[in-house]
Amino acid sequence: MVGLPEYTDAKRTPFRGRRERSMQDKQLRIFAAAAALFAERGFDAVGTQEIAERADVAVGTVFRYASSKAELLLMVYNGELRDAINTGVRAAAVAADPVESVNALVQAVLESSACNPATVVAYQRELLFGSATDEHRTAGLALVGELEDAIASRLATAARSAGVDGEPVLREGQRAARTVFAALSLLLAGPSTGAHPGADPVEELRGQVTQIVRGFLATLPSTIETY
Amino acid sequence: MVGLPEYTDAKRTPFRGRRERSMQDKQLRIFAAAAALFAERGFDAVGTQEIAERADVAVGTVFRYASSKAELLLMVYNGELRDAINTGVRAAAVAADPVESVNALVQAVLESSACNPATVVAYQRELLFGSATDEHRTAGLALVGELEDAIASRLATAARSAGVDGEPVLREGQRAARTVFAALSLLLAGPSTGAHPGADPVEELRGQVTQIVRGFLATLPSTIETY
DNA sequence: GCGCATAAATGAGCGTAGTCATTAATGAGT
DNA sequence: ACTCATTAATGACTACGCTCATTTATGCGC
Numbered sequence: 001m002v003g004l005p006e007y008t009d010a011k012r013t014p015f016r017g018r019r020e021r022s023m024q025d026k027q028l029r030i031f032a033a034a035a036a037l038f039a040e041r042g043f044d045a046v047g048t049q050e051i052a053e054r055a056d057v058a059v060g061t062v063f064r065y066a067s068s069k070a071e072l073l074l075m076v077y078n079g080e081l082r083d084a085i086n087t088g089v090r091a092a093a094v095a096a097d098p099v100e101s102v103n104a105l106v107q108a109v110l111e112s113s114a115c116n117p118a119t120v121v122a123y124q125r126e127l128l129f130g131s132a133t134d135e136h137r138t139a140g141l142a143l144v145g146e147l148e149d150a151i152a153s154r155l156a157t158a159a160r161s162a163g164v165d166g167e168p169v170l171r172e173g174q175r176a177a178r179t180v181f182a183a184l185s186l187l188l189a190g191p192s193t194g195a196h197p198g199a200d201p202v203e204e205l206r207g208q209v210t211q212i213v214r215g216f217l218a219t220l221p222s223t224i225e226t227y
Numbered sequence: 228m229v230g231l232p233e234y235t236d237a238k239r240t241p242f243r244g245r246r247e248r249s250m251q252d253k254q255l256r257i258f259a260a261a262a263a264l265f266a267e268r269g270f271d272a273v274g275t276q277e278i279a280e281r282a283d284v285a286v287g288t289v290f291r292y293a294s295s296k297a298e299l300l301l302m303v304y305n306g307e308l309r310d311a312i313n314t315g316v317r318a319a320a321v322a323a324d325p326v327e328s329v330n331a332l333v334q335a336v337l338e339s340s341a342c343n344p345a346t347v348v349a350y351q352r353e354l355l356f357g358s359a360t361d362e363h364r365t366a367g368l369a370l371v372g373e374l375e376d377a378i379a380s381r382l383a384t385a386a387r388s389a390g391v392d393g394e395p396v397l398r399e400g401q402r403a404a405r406t407v408f409a410a411l412s413l414l415l416a417g418p419s420t421g422a423h424p425g426a427d428p429v430e431e432l433r434g435q436v437t438q439i440v441r442g443f444l445a446t447l448p449s450t451i452e453t454y
Numbered sequence: 455g456c457g458c459a460t461a462a463a464t465g466a467g468c469g470t471a472g473t474c475a476t477t478a479a480t481g482a483g484t
Numbered sequence: 485a486c487t488c489a490t491t492a493a494t495g496a497c498t499a500c501g502c503t504c505a506t507t508t509a510t511g512c513g514c
Contacts, residue, residue, distance in 0.1 A: 026463095048502080059464085175438065186355075
């Protein structure tokens, strides 16, 4: 009531109008409803109607806050990926050799997908194949970029401590980082591809990372010589 | 008419009943209609109604021959993948060093996707994320398995000619092969991820393959020692 | 407070992949 | 040739994601 206009700076926003607050409230409710339903029943089994009901809004309203059902998924799980990357970066900083360091990064992401594999698979799918005009997908891809940069950074450090440096080396590092993400990506999609039924994903990924990192290191000398 | 029963062996099938022939005919028409429409307008832009009309059957009939629209896509492009793999295997046999050999294999698949990238992206999507109870998807994944085996085989040859052999080596080869497919896969999905706008996919893939193969070779000695 | 411009909320409606009760065709037995 | 069981073909219908004309709420100038 006494939220006098001269107190609100339109930037400090301690008291905004009813309107803006109610919108943020709806945004939150929709987000929470989607997150809960996806988590408990899986992306594909949840209808937009249901999300709307749980958030106590009309269907049309859901689509004022998210341009598609997929966008809701991206919105929710980008947060998880963000956390996983942060965790991974911290773990990677501790690890000694480059293989362990890179492995720590991707294992963190792999672990974050332990619960609700079906929904993680859907997230993967939307991240890779969603529509290009999709705000939150772009944000998700930016996170992937961050992950790759973090990996590339560890590789660059390793190269430097092996006495190698320079722009071509960094490019090779980015390349290896991208391959690491590709391996992770396929593994996460894995449940649906039924890849290696018997294999332990953690060990499989570790093995692939080991090969890729060693491959990067093995490429270093010739990189210097041939460029 | 004169398609006497004693002539038809039910296995040689030179003359089957009208029924079976008309079914095969419809199957062919539906397949051809789908292939043509996907090629000329892209998977997502084609409706099942359209496919049905072009094949001169009712919509319901389409779904008697393919359990979903995605299945039609898989059906059509599995053939392309089959051809690409065969081409790749031939090219790989000629190449001298293992990097070139493996590269030849995957480049063949990459090239086969040159025309109609949108539909290839959709094929990739359905292969990786399609429903598990899907005959033609399983067939597609089997082809992927073949590709991986072909790659693994080249790697095993390389290892042998480096004086290394044994079951652990084969496992590492399979692992590297899987990574190679992961890289290819991500690159094919690439157009939609807007990965590296400026990069040449052919060179990018070659670079990744180089790293992976060298990584495999670098892992060999330690494989012997540590196992 | 009052009226008005602007913006948000709504839910019936739309397009499309996929279903299923009904109809049509086939061929084996007589 | 006729009957009838079996199986394919059909298209109206459903489910679901999403849209958009209409309705409702908000805040601002008076």
